Amino acid sequence: MTQHETSTAAIDPGTWHEGRVGLWLIGARGSIGTVVSVGLHAMLAELAPPTGCTTASEAFAGVPLPAFADLVVGGHDVSTTPLRQRAHELVESGMLAHRFVATADDALARTDAEIRPGYDPTTHLGSQADAVRRMAADITAFREGHGLTHVVVIDISSTEPILEDHVEFHDADLLTAALEDPDRALLPPSSIAALAAIESDSAYACFTPSAGLGLPTLRALATERGIPYAGQDGKTGETLLRTALAPMFMARSMRVLSWAGTNILGGGDGATLADPEAVRSKLATKTRGLVSLVGDHVVAPLHIDNVPDLGDVKTAWDHIHAEGFLSSRITTQTIWSAYDSMLAAPLILDIARLLALAAADGQRGVVPEFGFFFKDPWGSDVHDFSQQTVALRDWAHATGARVHAAAQTAVTPA
Amino acid sequence: MTQHETSTAAIDPGTWHEGRVGLWLIGARGSIGTVVSVGLHAMLAELAPPTGCTTASEAFAGVPLPAFADLVVGGHDVSTTPLRQRAHELVESGMLAHRFVATADDALARTDAEIRPGYDPTTHLGSQADAVRRMAADITAFREGHGLTHVVVIDISSTEPILEDHVEFHDADLLTAALEDPDRALLPPSSIAALAAIESDSAYACFTPSAGLGLPTLRALATERGIPYAGQDGKTGETLLRTALAPMFMARSMRVLSWAGTNILGGGDGATLADPEAVRSKLATKTRGLVSLVGDHVVAPLHIDNVPDLGDVKTAWDHIHAEGFLSSRITTQTIWSAYDSMLAAPLILDIARLLALAAADGQRGVVPEFGFFFKDPWGSDVHDFSQQTVALRDWAHATGARVHAAAQTAVTPA
Amino acid sequence: MTQHETSTAAIDPGTWHEGRVGLWLIGARGSIGTVVSVGLHAMLAELAPPTGCTTASEAFAGVPLPAFADLVVGGHDVSTTPLRQRAHELVESGMLAHRFVATADDALARTDAEIRPGYDPTTHLGSQADAVRRMAADITAFREGHGLTHVVVIDISSTEPILEDHVEFHDADLLTAALEDPDRALLPPSSIAALAAIESDSAYACFTPSAGLGLPTLRALATERGIPYAGQDGKTGETLLRTALAPMFMARSMRVLSWAGTNILGGGDGATLADPEAVRSKLATKTRGLVSLVGDHVVAPLHIDNVPDLGDVKTAWDHIHAEGFLSSRITTQTIWSAYDSMLAAPLILDIARLLALAAADGQRGVVPEFGFFFKDPWGSDVHDFSQQTVALRDWAHATGARVHAAAQTAVTPA
Amino acid sequence: MTQHETSTAAIDPGTWHEGRVGLWLIGARGSIGTVVSVGLHAMLAELAPPTGCTTASEAFAGVPLPAFADLVVGGHDVSTTPLRQRAHELVESGMLAHRFVATADDALARTDAEIRPGYDPTTHLGSQADAVRRMAADITAFREGHGLTHVVVIDISSTEPILEDHVEFHDADLLTAALEDPDRALLPPSSIAALAAIESDSAYACFTPSAGLGLPTLRALATERGIPYAGQDGKTGETLLRTALAPMFMARSMRVLSWAGTNILGGGDGATLADPEAVRSKLATKTRGLVSLVGDHVVAPLHIDNVPDLGDVKTAWDHIHAEGFLSSRITTQTIWSAYDSMLAAPLILDIARLLALAAADGQRGVVPEFGFFFKDPWGSDVHDFSQQTVALRDWAHATGARVHAAAQTAVTPA
Ligand SMILES: NC(=O)c1ccc[n+]([C@@H]2O[C@H](COP(=O)([O-])OP(=O)(O)OC[C@H]3O[C@@H](n4cnc5c(N)ncnc54)[C@H](O)[C@@H]3O)[C@@H](O)[C@H]2O)c1
Ligand SMILES: NC(=O)c1ccc[n+]([C@@H]2O[C@H](COP(=O)([O-])OP(=O)(O)OC[C@H]3O[C@@H](n4cnc5c(N)ncnc54)[C@H](O)[C@@H]3O)[C@@H](O)[C@H]2O)c1
Ligand SMILES: NC(=O)c1ccc[n+]([C@@H]2O[C@H](COP(=O)([O-])OP(=O)(O)OC[C@H]3O[C@@H](n4cnc5c(N)ncnc54)[C@H](O)[C@@H]3O)[C@@H](O)[C@H]2O)c1
Ligand SMILES: NC(=O)c1ccc[n+]([C@@H]2O[C@H](COP(=O)([O-])OP(=O)(O)OC[C@H]3O[C@@H](n4cnc5c(N)ncnc54)[C@H](O)[C@@H]3O)[C@@H](O)[C@H]2O)c1
Ligand code: NA
Ligand code: NA
Incomplete structure (x- = not known):
């Protein structure tokens, strides 16, 4: 396609022009993670329609979102049980139909190869800052290895106990000092992962009730670094x-x-x-x-x-x-x-597509319109699901229009 | 604005300036009708708050609606069992708490005195047009007797069998002829009542699944005569x-x-x-x-x-x-x-207040935003309850603003 | 009735020949107690049939049980709220129909006059043995005042916390000493009440999960003194x-x-x-x-x-x-x-009638066939409700036959 | 007892001494039939315990019943879809776990080879008596081919419409004449099958609400011919x-x-x-x-x-x-x-085992104690499930004791 062929007509407002998108899952080998990977395979193999994916409905027609085929999955996990095995266990338990898993072995092996060890406080040596750097490096390597334009980190790891407040959660300097101290383990794993997302310039979403990026200093840092983020705790049942x-x-x-x-x-x-x-x-x-x-x-x-x-x-x-x-x-x-995980998995795909859009639009900080997906929406007091539905659709169309306009400008010769 | 300042202050946008409103119930002695009458008494006697009345919620603050005290109840019924007796039966059955009925005898007797015989096809002599004229006259007498600015007729009579289609339902002249023929009884009682509403220049709502005003010729006639109307079949459970x-x-x-x-x-x-x-x-x-x-x-x-x-x-x-x-x-x-009737009764009060507002605004024909109240909304395909909620609120505020502006103009010297 | 009028024919096997029976309720002013008293009144006034009373069913026809009219109610309670007031509160709350309470004032006042202060550990002065003696005296006075042949004590007082084990619960002498010690309050109120039942030679049932007569030394004592007893925790829902x-x-x-x-x-x-x-x-x-x-x-x-x-x-x-x-x-x-209390009250009447029968038969100690009434049956491992149903019916008929035979012997001249 | 001591020891009261038993299913390729066949395979292959089989519970210990391995399955069906295919469809639908079907192919093929065409009124040529004779011959051939001591016919074919009464249902001679008339098709297929059971001297049970053996003349005939039978309509949910x-x-x-x-x-x-x-x-x-x-x-x-x-x-x-x-x-x-079929299948196995026992005991006519299995028990008015449970257990032990005693007598030299 030469530059001239590109025209207003050629750019379908619903088409994504931003290249492939990474979906980096914290807890990638868990139940939800396994269903995400099996589901992507099944949809690409045309074994299953995107039922349960909000962004695949009519209401999102015309919004330029990455296609399912544009998503590349990787992640962190502390478990070493291969996805393939988890998938077969989920067939055994009645959750997944055999037909979706039967042909998924290669696809699951490929994803498994992209999963790096998660942060495990019981075995980690060195400071928490070391852990953040190592994990951010994993994500950056993934981005570069696959030539990804955007990476979206989503936390779907095991729920952590309630976190007590600390003064460091409110003071960036104190936090930095604590993280560099090899004798302290102040932050829970979910927040280490959130920091790795920030460090690697990835968009971020917290699908669990754990602290994650929810601490004041972390949220300020994310906004400052210009990553879009959303949370918290998936609303599924x-x-x-x-x-x-x-x-x-x-x-x-x-x-x-x-x-x-x-x-x-x-x-x-x-x-x-x-x-x-x-x-x-x-x-x-x-x-x-x-x-x-x-x-x-x-x-x-x-x-x-x-x-x-x-x-x-x-x-x-x-x-x-x-x-x-x-x-x-x-x-x-x-x-x-x-x-439960069958309800959650399509939302993970929705969040990945929509956060990629937010990133393409250059949005920084919390995106309150993602409250649609969460039990405890960050940046919003709206819990009414129909209001959230309208807000998300309006946001997607407005954001999409801007991203589309920008794409059009970019390709249109002056 | 000088003396005008007084008037601006005097006209609270939420205040009704249109005088008393008649609520004429077809089936006034039924279960819903009885609860409406007992409920009005209980609220006026400050025995009960308006729980269950949509129009009494915060969302309608500022909309100029008739107060409950502005409503005067009358109606048609084929039953002669006094409201008082029905009310006590409803206490016996556990539906109404004794405390609301204990002091309601006088109020119920007053309403009972405003109930006229309904149209009973098995005993009626003369043409159906005679029945319409007699019933319209009942309503007009009620309006004049009480000096009412508006009357709202609401059908809460027993559900009728499904009506088969007739050519007269689509042709005004044929319908007129059929109605004047003393040997024909083409229309069901609910449609006779709807015609009486039209003839007496009353707003109208159909809370039942019966035909009522739902026939094409009747709907055209209502619009032509300039009455606002809404339906159909209360959505309560x-x-x-x-x-x-x-x-x-x-x-x-x-x-x-x-x-x-x-x-x-x-x-x-x-x-x-x-x-x-x-x-x-x-x-x-x-x-x-x-x-x-x-x-x-x-x-x-x-x-x-x-x-x-x-x-x-x-x-x-x-x-x-x-x-x-x-x-x-x-x-x-x-x-x-x-x-069921406890769910329905407050909606009857809501519909009365809101149709009075529509009438004050000079609205003619079907008001689709009343779909909020109905299983089978006339003039609308919207069934999503949250969409209906937004639509009704928006309609009420917009209509209220117009009515308020008109009232203000009226009181402001040129 | 002369001796000659008495004959085999004259003694209906289903007729009670043992005079009036006292029903002494621990917690007589509670919700269940109030329903028991209102219910007895309603049945005697023929306002209500004995629906919900197991012993009034066909399956118990022919068993000689005291009639409802043979029951005289009294009891202990720490509350001083009159039964009349409690009854009206239960009407207000929707539990009792007004018609049963409307004419019950006198009957409730009579029962109220038979209620004595319960044992309240927070105000009691003296030893627990004093409390037992005082309460046993209350029951004995009630028995004598009304000329009752049998008294059945049933505990329907508030559920107590779980009781920790003590050495005194397994050693009669230690227990006696502890009870006489004015500085100790070893037993919970429910066990004080159970001892009062034993001391006053009354049959006893424990309708609550509290300790009551359930302690080893108390159970041994009850058996030794020859009172029939049953428990524990009414099985109603x-x-x-x-x-x-x-x-x-x-x-x-x-x-x-x-x-x-x-x-x-x-x-x-x-x-x-x-x-x-x-x-x-x-x-x-x-x-x-x-x-x-x-x-x-x-x-x-x-x-x-x-x-x-x-x-x-x-x-x-x-x-x-x-x-x-x-x-x-x-x-x-x-x-x-x-x-809940409407389910419990008729069982209290059943237990009273059947324990009176057990007493008439001279049964001593636990009656395992009462498991039908209890969540945690004393003296039995049978929980299957249909097995319990059969066991209770068989027991009642066998016991009734013995009591009947004894009555016959008593009145038949040699 | 000397050498007899051996035999006493040799005859475990719970051991079946009557050889293999045929289970002939009318509707053998239906959903229940397929589960029966898969289930027998799974239990024999020790892939599954007999959960859901009443006769495998402790309560039947000591009753001499044929083992599952003693059962040989055959039947009639109008469908030609192989069991193997039906079984895989039931896996697909989520009803059967794959592991039970995975190794069942041979076993299912063997059973399929024993299924003969059922009576299909729309294609049958000749009299209904011909159909009965042909089907009885199928059963007899099955019995002889496998050297079976007893055959139990159980109807699990599709439910038929309600049958109107006919004079022939009450008069054996009229019925015989009607059956021989090639132009009449008086009886429904289920009754043709029941007659085939009688003709082939098989025990019979009706698991459906269809007429089956339930017509007066047929029931009389069954009793006369000395077959034990039971019904009707499996009680499962x-x-x-x-x-x-x-x-x-x-x-x-x-x-x-x-x-x-x-x-x-x-x-x-x-x-x-x-x-x-x-x-x-x-x-x-x-x-x-x-x-x-x-x-x-x-x-x-x-x-x-x-x-x-x-x-x-x-x-x-x-x-x-x-x-x-x-x-x-x-x-x-x-x-x-x-x-539903998973609830029914184990009952089919129970009925087969217990009717074989009845046959071994020489019982003739209806066995009312089988009411345990049926919605509409033949020969009994008892519907109370716990009463039915007791009755069935008592019957099984009493019958088993007789069968055992007879077996013992048989092996004991005079
Ligand atoms: N509908 C839903 O399923 C739903 C809804 C809302 C929230 N959630 C949350 O989603 C999360 C995942 O749910 P799931 O059913 O997949 O659980 P799961 O237990 O199957 O998976 C959790 C995964 O996280 C991994 N993990 C644990 N600690 C880790 C760490 N420090 N770093 C990286 N990985 C780690 C585990 O090894 C495991 O593979 C839970 O927190 C759950 O509460 C689920
Ligand atoms: N939640 C609800 O209660 C609910 C919801 C939707 C619709 N509705 C409809 O509202 C209507 C009223 O319900 P209800 O529970 O009060 O019933 P009801 O039977 O208690 O009352 C109906 C009244 O209509 C009167 N009536 C009958 N024919 C008449 C006629 N020709 N003219 C005048 N009056 C006549 C009857 O005498 C009676 O007093 C029913 O049609 C019902 O289907 C009720
Ligand atoms: N279906 C049922 O209602 C049901 C079933 C099983 C057990 N129970 C048990 O029956 C008991 C009574 O239930 P209720 O609903 O009537 O409760 P309630 O709270 O209405 O009545 C309890 C009565 O016990 C009295 N009481 C408290 N301490 C006392 C003491 N030391 N001596 C004498 N009286 C005392 C209270 O003053 C009150 O009047 C509870 O323990 C409950 O758990 C009830
Ligand atoms: N829990 C239960 O499943 C349950 C309980 C009570 C009764 N039943 C009854 O059991 C029967 C079978 O249920 P299912 O779920 O297996 O049904 P199904 O439809 O899967 O199977 C019925 C079988 O009967 C066959 N059939 C039809 N007409 C026939 C004929 N004339 N001769 C021989 N075979 C014939 C069909 O071809 C089919 O294979 C039904 O009548 C049902 O009402 C089932
Ligand atoms: Na409509
Ligand atoms: Na029967």
Whole structure:
């Protein structure tokens, strides 16, 4: 294509002109990571349509996003179990259909070759700053090796216990000193990974309730360095349902008095959340949105139980008591049942595509419109899922239009 | 602005300057009608806040709507059971708390005195046009007797069987002829009532799935005569839930494969719907919105069963099967349980207030933004409840601003 | 009646010949106690049939049990709120229908006059033995004042925290010494009440999970003194359902892998169980039966949440995962919703009638066949509800036959 | 006893001494038939334990029943789709785990070779008596070919429409004449199959709601010919749950006012039941037991909907409204979800083993104790599942003891 052939007509507003995009997963060998890799293979092999991918819907038509074929996956993990094996285990457990995994061996091996050891505080030698540098170097090598225009780092590693506050989280200099001290291990692994994203100039998203990039000094640093980022804690099941449903009661001026919930699940996430410390961070993010939507008078007991025999299926029962006209009682119960990681994986692909767009647009700092994807949206107080849907679509079209216009300018001779 | 300053201050944008408003209920002695009357009493006596009234929420602050105290209730009914007695029956059945009814005797007696005999095809003598004239005269007398600026007619009478199409429904002259023929009874009672609303220059809403004003010639006539109207079939329970929930699946690009539902209820509505003909019209309006939201591939068996021992509580179970990423199965079940008429009554008050506003603004014909209230919105294809919520609020504020501006102009000396 | 009128024919095997029976309730002014008193009034006034009373069913026809009219209620409580007021509060909350309470004032006042102050460890002066003597004297005075043949003491007072073991619970002499020591308060109130029952020669049942008569030395003493007793913790809702359902899975050789449960409730019991210590004893008794029925491999997380806005309605959701043929998955969910005290009250009447029968038969010590009524049956490992049903019926008929035969012998001249 | 001591020792009361047993399935290539064949293979290959087989539980220890290895499967079907293909389809649909089918090809091929064409009224030439003779000959050839001591015929073919009554069903001579008339096709296929069972001296069970052996003349004939038989309509899901639960309400003297139910399923059975005629027979058998357990005042609307996307999973929602003490409301909801054929298959194996035992004992005519397996038990009015459980166990042990004693006698020299 010569420069002259390029014209306004030639540039479809929905076409991505920014080259290949790296998707760097912290926890790449976990359940979600495995489904992401199998799913990319299945879609490229035309075994499966992009059902569950928000960005593949009509509402995003015309937005210039990287195609699924433009994504290259790599990541960090502390596990060494190969993706291929994880994938077959997920077939055994009933989560993945055999037909998607049957032909995926080569693709999974290729991705596995791009996975580097994650930061493991129990074995790491040297300062935390060393760890950040090593991991940033891994990402940079990945970017350069594949000639990627953008890399998006997404944290899907195991949920960490709630982090206590420290003075270093509020003071950049103190933090720097602490990180260089080989005798201290101040930051949790998720924040080490977030720093590596910043250091390597990657966009970043936090899909877990762990600290990640959520500390004040880190957020300031990310904005300063000009990376776009979003979080926190993927909204996939019970909380998704809640934020779709709660506004209905409010729109009808009902008073939600209580919203009790119980989640039961097995699998890796079930085992992690059996730890009462880990579950505390999860429970906190889950309740925040509800209170914001219906008011802080709401009584909202919430449980997550590890029930190993259920495997990766998560079932959630919610009991909602609302008061209507003349104090009358409305009770609504919801029962949600699904493979949690199957809900999460397409969102990871959505986030990667959309953060690449944000990066192409040169956005810096938190992107509040990504609240659509998260239980505890950074940079936003909006929890109403339909409002989030509108906000994300509007953002994508406006950003896409700018990126498109810029591309057009770039290729159009003066 | 000098003396004008007073007037600006005097006109609160949220204040209604149009005098008292008549609320004329077709089926005024039914379950919903009784709750409307008891509720108005309870709110005026400060025994109950307007919980469940959409127009009483923050989102409508500043919109000039008639106060509850501005509403005067009358109506038509074929039943002669006094409101007082119905109210006490509803206490007995557990629907209404005794405290709201205890002091309502006088208020209910006053309303009862404003209820005129409805059109009963089995006993009516003369042409249907005579019936329309008699009923329009009832409404006009009510308007004049109370010095009302606006009257809003709302049909909350028993659901009628599905109506077969007739050539007269499409040709005004043929319809007129048929109505004057004393030997024909072409129109169902709900349409006779709608004509009476038109004849008496009242705004009109159809809260039932019956034909009402929904026939082409009648709708044309209403628009021509300049009355604002809205419909159809109040959206209060299972369908409300569905239209709040279905968009969530779509926003996440899931494919809803089936949505099965069962409703069980007793009470008057249960008995009516035990008639397989009556239930057909209800089932039709209930399914329409779902198909429009998730696609017509959806398998959506739906049942309504009369279970007399349940009384006025309606319980609905829905089972939703959606397909997500890599064909994975998501099942969601909802169980909704509430006193149906307690959900409906506050909406009747909302519709009355908002149609009075439309009338004050001189709106003519269908008001599509009232889709918020209805299973099968007239003049609109929007079923998504959050979109309807935004549309109604926007409409109310825009209309209110115009009415306010007009009121201001009116009081401002030239 | 002269001796001659007495004949075999004259003695209906189902007729009670033992005079009036005292029903002494520990916690008589609580929710259950109030329903018991209102219910007795309603049945005697023929406002209500004995629905919910097991002993009033066909299966117990022919068993000589005291009639409801033979029961005289008294009790201990630490609350001074009159029954009348409690009853009206229960009407307000929707639990009791107004019609049952409307005419009950006199009856409730009469019962109130029979209620004596319970043992309150925070205010009691003197030794615990003093407390036992005072309470036993209250019961004896009640028996004598009303000329009662038998008194049945039933503990329906607030659930106590789990009790730690003490050496005195296993050694009668040590216990006696501890009780006489005015500086010690070794036993919980429920055990003080149980001792008062023993001291006053009353039959005894423990409807709560508290210690009550459940301590080894107390049980030995009860048997030695010859009183019949039964326990523990009324089986009314979720646990009833579980013990009816679990045997079904076993009969079909399915393997129950997990049985997760959540209870939500408000009211007095909800508030008590909000205390994590109190709830522990409840959770323990609830799980015991399940494990015994399906095996100790079962994963059975269980929660009880205090949700005040729900009032006295308790709702329980259970999720059961069983494995069937070729490892196939069977999931069963149950949702139970009812006023807890309305389930309990008729059982109190049943227990009173049946323990009076046991006393008439001269039974001493634990009566294992009462397991039908309890979550954690004393003297029995049978939790299967249908087996318990058969056992109780058989026991009642066999005991009734003996009591009948003895009565016949007594009145028949040699 | 001298040499006899050996024989006593040699005859374990739980050992079967009657040789191999034929299991002849009408509808052998259907979903249940396929699972039966795969399951037998899996158990013999020690890939799976007999979970779900009642007769494999402790409660049947000591009863001399044929081992699974003693069963030889054959049958009739009108479908020609090989078992192997059906089995792989059931893997694809998620019902069967791949590991059970992976090594089953040979075993399934062997069984397939024993399946003969079923009676197809649309293609059959000749009289119905010819069809009976041909099918009886198939069974006899099977018996002789494999040297089987007993053959048990079980009908698991597609549910037929409700059969209208005919005079021939009550008069053996008229029936014989009708069957020999080549121009009449009086009996449905299920009854032709039942006659073939009688003609071939096989025991018989009807697992469907179709007529089968249920016609008066056929039942008389079966008894006369001395075959043991049982029916009707396998009790596997919602009805099983109902008959386990309903007695609980009765034992506690509650009054069950309504029991509403909805079933949704896809798969072969879903498609068959989409036919309103076929579903009528199913609905009839499902409701009969409920009415018998809780009284005929119960309001019990029941639906079965074909929802193809659900595949072979059947989900049933039941809503039970019971009245308790002082008219209080108890609501219980149950949601049952399972692969229907996986529930049925082990029962087919149980019935085969137990009917072989009945035959070994020389029982003639209906065996009422098999009610345990059926929605609409022949020869019995007992629907209470726990009563049925006890009855079946007692029957098995008593019958087993007789069979054992006879075997012992047989081997003991005079
Ligand atoms: N629907 C959802 O699945 C959902 C929704 C919201 C949030 N999340 C969160 O996503 C995360 C992943 O979920 P999952 O089901 O895939 O869990 P998983 O346990 O299967 O995978 C977690 C992976 O993280 C790896 N890991 C642990 N520590 C690490 C470290 N220091 N560095 C790099 N990798 C590390 C583990 O080895 C593992 O491979 C969890 O935190 C979960 O709470 C999931
Ligand atoms: N949540 C809800 O309650 C809800 C939602 C949507 C629609 N609706 C519809 O609202 C209507 C009213 O419900 P309801 O529960 O009050 O029913 P209801 O049976 O208690 O009351 C209906 C009233 O209409 C009267 N009526 C019947 N024919 C009449 C006629 N020809 N003219 C005048 N009056 C007549 C009856 O006498 C009765 O008083 C029904 O059509 C129902 O389907 C209700
Ligand atoms: N279905 C059921 O309701 C059910 C089932 C099983 C067990 N129980 C148990 O029954 C008990 C009563 O339940 P409720 O709902 O009536 O509770 P409640 O709180 O309404 O009543 C408890 C009563 O006990 C009294 N009390 C407290 N301490 C006492 C003392 N030391 N001596 C005498 N009285 C004392 C209180 O004042 C109160 O009146 C609870 O322990 C509960 O756990 C109830
Ligand atoms: N839990 C359960 O699955 C359950 C419970 C109770 C009853 N049943 C009944 O069991 C039967 C079988 O269920 P399924 O799921 O295996 O159904 P299916 O449709 O998979 O199988 C039925 C089989 O019967 C065959 N068939 C049809 N007409 C025949 C004829 N005239 N002669 C011989 N074979 C014939 C069909 O070809 C098919 O192979 C149905 O009637 C069903 O209602 C099943
Ligand atoms: Na419309
Ligand atoms: Na029968």
